[in-house]
Every structure is written in C-alpha cells, then in structure tokens.
Amino acid sequence: MCGIYGTTKTYTEEQVKKKLERTSFRGPDRMGWKKYSSDKTTVIFGHNRLSILDLDSRSDQPFTYQEKIHLVFNGEIYNYRSLRKILKQKGYSFRTTSDTEVICAAYLEYGENCVNQFNGMFAFVIYDEEKQIFYGARDRLGQKPFYYQLNGDKFEFASQLSSIQLFNKDLTISSRGIQEYLSWNYLPSPNSIFNEVKTLKEGYCFVYNLRTHSFKTRQYWDIDYQGQQPFNGSIADAQIELEQVLGDAVKMRLHADVPVGVFLSGGIDSSLIAALAAEHKNNIATFSVKFHEKAYDESKYANMVAKHLNTNHHEILCDYREGIDLVENFSYYYDEPFADPSAIPTMLLAKYTKNHVTVALSGDGGDENFLGYHRYEWIARNRKYMAIPKSIRVLVSNLLKKIPNNNRARVLANLIEKNDIDEAYLRTVANWDAPWLIEPMKPDNFEDLKYLMHSKKNIYERATDFDIKTYLSGVINTKVDRATMAYSLEARAPLLDYRVVELARALPTEYKYTKNNQKRILKEVLYKHVPKQIFDRPKSGFGIPFRIWFREELKEYVLDQLSEEKLNNIPGIQPNIISKCIQEHMDGKWDHYMLIWRLLVLSQWLSTNGRGIAIK
Structure with a gap:
C-alpha cells in the first residue's frame, strides 16, 4: 500500500520531491524517484512506500526488472506467491519476496493481459522502455485510486489529485464536477473536480504511447450485470461455496510481514471477517469505534463478538472534539469534495488502529453484494405503490406534501411521483433534482445507468449491480x-x-434476501461461527452523530462556515433555500445534516484546494 506518481512533464527535482511529500502519509517508510531518459523521452517515476511485504530496501520503488521494465505500484497482489511459482516454472527469476517483482514478470509473460492474473487491489504503471509505452491498470472494484492528466504530449499520473495539482498551472475547476458532487455526494469516475484531470475507471487498463502520445483504455473485467452466468445449485451448495471462497479470501489477506488486525463494528460483515480471521490467527487484534450518543453506539455488540472469538479488542472513543479536528483537516487527505460523513469515524478508527497494526481487514462489500442496505427494503415495501398509475400517484404525492412538518410524508411524496421504481430508486441514492440546486442534474447521460436501467434482472439485482459500480x-x-x-x-x-x-x-x-431477512446466506455462514442472538437487532450503519452535533456542540461552527456570505461563494446552489434548510435543521423541524455536511466539505475545499483557480 503506497502512493505512486509519474510524469513526462518537465519538473525540477525539488518539485518532484514536494509532489511526493504532499502525499507522504500514503507511504512514510521510504520515498524514492527515478528519471529515465531514452528515445528523446524523459520519464519520471516516484513512489512513497508503506512496507508490508519484503520490508528490505531491495523491494523499494520505482522498481526495475531485467533492466527494461520499470514499475510503480500501489496496493497488494494477494495471489502473488502462487503466481510466482508459475512464473518460476516458466523460467523467470526473482531477487525479492515481494508482489512488486511478480507484476513485472507477469507483464513480460502475459503482456497486457497480465492484469487478469492478479487477485488484489491495485493501481500500477509499467514503463516498457523497449516499446516506449506506459501500461497501467486499476483493480476490478476500484479499491485503489488512479488520477491522470493528458495534455498534448505530456502525461502525468498519481494516486491522489494533490500530487498532480501541485505546480500545475493548467487546471480549472469543473462547474459540472461541482454539480455532480452536489448531486451524487462524490465525483463519479472518470471525472474529477478539475476539467483537465480524469480517473481511470475500476476494472480498466490503459496504454499510453510515448512516441505517438495516443492514450487508449480497455475494460478487462466487469460484473455480470445481464445475468448470463446464474448459480444453479441449492442454497446449501451456495453456502458451502461461499464459505470456502470467503475463507480463502481472508486467509490470503492475512499474509503480511507486519502486524495485521480486523475492523470490528459488531455487524454481520465485520463479525464474519473477524471470525474467519480468528481461525487462522489466535488472539488477533480487533478495533471498533464507540460514541457517547447511544443511538449511534454499537460498541457493546463488537465487544460481545470479540469476547466470543477471544480477540485482543480495542475500543476507540469518538466525541465532537475529536470529530471537529478531523473535519478541519478533511480536505487535506481527500483532495476533492467527498460527502460521506462516515469518513470521519473511519479516519478516527484508522488513526488509533495504526498504533497497533499496519494492516486491518474490513467488512466492506457485504451490503452491496448481499442486499444489506435499508434502501433495498424500501424497494420491497414500495414496489406495489409504484405499479399504480402515475396520475394517481401524483395526486397522492400532492396531498402528502401538504401535511405540515412531516418528514416521512415529504420524502415519500417526492419518490412516488417518479416514473417507475427504477427512477425512484435512483432518487434514493442521488440529489439530482434537489430544490436547492440552481440547475438540476440530468442523470440520463450517466454511463453507469446501464447497470440499473435494463430488463435482464429484477430490480433488487439491478439496484445492487448499480451500487457496486457507483456507490x-x-x-x-x-x-x-x-x-x-x-x-x-x-x-x-x-x-x-x-x-x-x-x-x-x-x-x-x-x-440473499427474503422478507425481513437481508444478507440471508451471509448470516447463515456467520452463525456457524458466532451465536445468532448477538445479531438479533435492526441493522445500523457506520454513522456519526452529525445530526445531533450540528444542532448542539457544532452549531456555531456550522453557522459560521455556512453563513450567507460564505454560501454565496459556493457555485451551483440557491443560498436562500440553503439558509432555510439550515434553520429548519437547527429548529429540529427537518433533518438536513447530510446537506449541511455536503456543503461544509465543498466550502472547505474551495477555500483551500480550490483557492485562486478558475471555475469553468
């Protein structure tokens, strides 16, 4: 796990160093960069290393293999040991015990199809001196980031946007990017907050030719969103296969030359990961966040799971004082506007977990894969209403809107007036027609809608496919x-x-889902390891008490940061409507904490990272 950087632009050595220093938190163990000159081309590769495998300096990057392949790599190839054996049998030799060297050999053996051999999370770029090309790829699910700028005959890439932004006078802030952020709460790939910088989409690889300056991307992996390869076995068969595959996935991810722990919230997903990890490592360290606010605190459940599994459990307390410190430094680490409030407790969890381990396993992915989110239940409850003719639904919607101070009625009214269940679902995950936007976002040109808007699967499967590719x-x-x-x-x-x-x-x-039973098969696997009664409670997300803090401890902070004067500096919104929303929240009439957080993040980013840059 590291930070990568590369460019064909002309920068001084001091500038390259500062670009790497800007994201040194990604890899504080060693920083390095090299310049390669050949065929009238100068290439600079840089790397910040967080040492996980083969801690020796021989595995430092930029890494050169057989004097002709140069690599910068961020992430992990979990199956590198088995792949290394195969490559050895084919005649390749290795001087390290790292996955870095395996990527190089795999590229020489399999060419641009090498990425299909890798099971991992990664973003990497290979400079092939003989072919005078960059070959790069991003992992299948987009766990590792990759930003790039192609400007004529100049190419620059990095793990984080800030490395590209530094000493770069060619950037303009994207007005569309701001609109997309306000609509989706993040910047959907392949766009970034800057017009000139793109992101490589998940499951894609690319080739950049240094002679012709052509840039071509190719999708090497995708989910089966049209349902062409269904599982035909029984649920008992599926349970056996799932436990085997997931068990192997956990085992592979426990391998490291540094201490490894597990994030444990006490929910279904993280508890299952902790249980499977505990089978391979005795007294494994587990970590959870505790809140004073009882409605947000699930630490007692994490403690129950930890006690049953006999883990070395650590509890981290999060209060508003710690929260505001992380909020004020948020843009430094996230580089572009990003509005998921659970980022704050995740940062806190990481901050204290690092005191004990260098690697932590998480339960991310369970909700999307196994129908765990509350919004999937919303589909089940409301499908029949969306089958009623729209004209009738619009009449009902208008009546619901007239009910005073009824949050639930207003939300339901906005949803049932949509054309169909697909559009209604889309509205639950996006703000594209919010009344406080100057110009509502039109989602019809959003490429990833193809995963939702088709008829090859039922709405549950299409919704989860869409969430995997977006959320x-x-x-x-x-x-x-x-x-x-x-x-x-x-x-x-x-x-x-x-x-x-x-x-x-x-x-x-x-x-995966039956009435009142979400993540059905995942639970059945879990209950073989942890008592069912621990999980006999409503699902709770990994939230933070912003709705309370914004009305109480952080009230003055919010009113100062989102004053009328500062709201006028935020493009794309209607300040008068926003001010009314903020007052509604403070008065307890409506829960607008997500809107407040979204605007706090954008305002902070514009005043720091976006200062002095034109918006176009």
Missing part, C-alpha cells in the same frame, strides 16, 4: 482508501475479492 467504487472504496492512508494504515476487504463478488452476483435473489 461501492466511488464512495465506500474512496472513503476507506483516503481515511486509512491518511494514517499509513492498509485496509483489506475480503468481501471485495472478485471471486466473492462474482459468486454473489450469480446467486438467486432469494438466497
């Missing part, structure tokens, strides 16, 4: 990467092993 990649994985990397901690997610994802996508819906 999981753009929100969950971004949150975890930035939050953990801020404190030089590596997070590994066994439920995001592509084999687990492919199996989950193939399973019949009823294996």
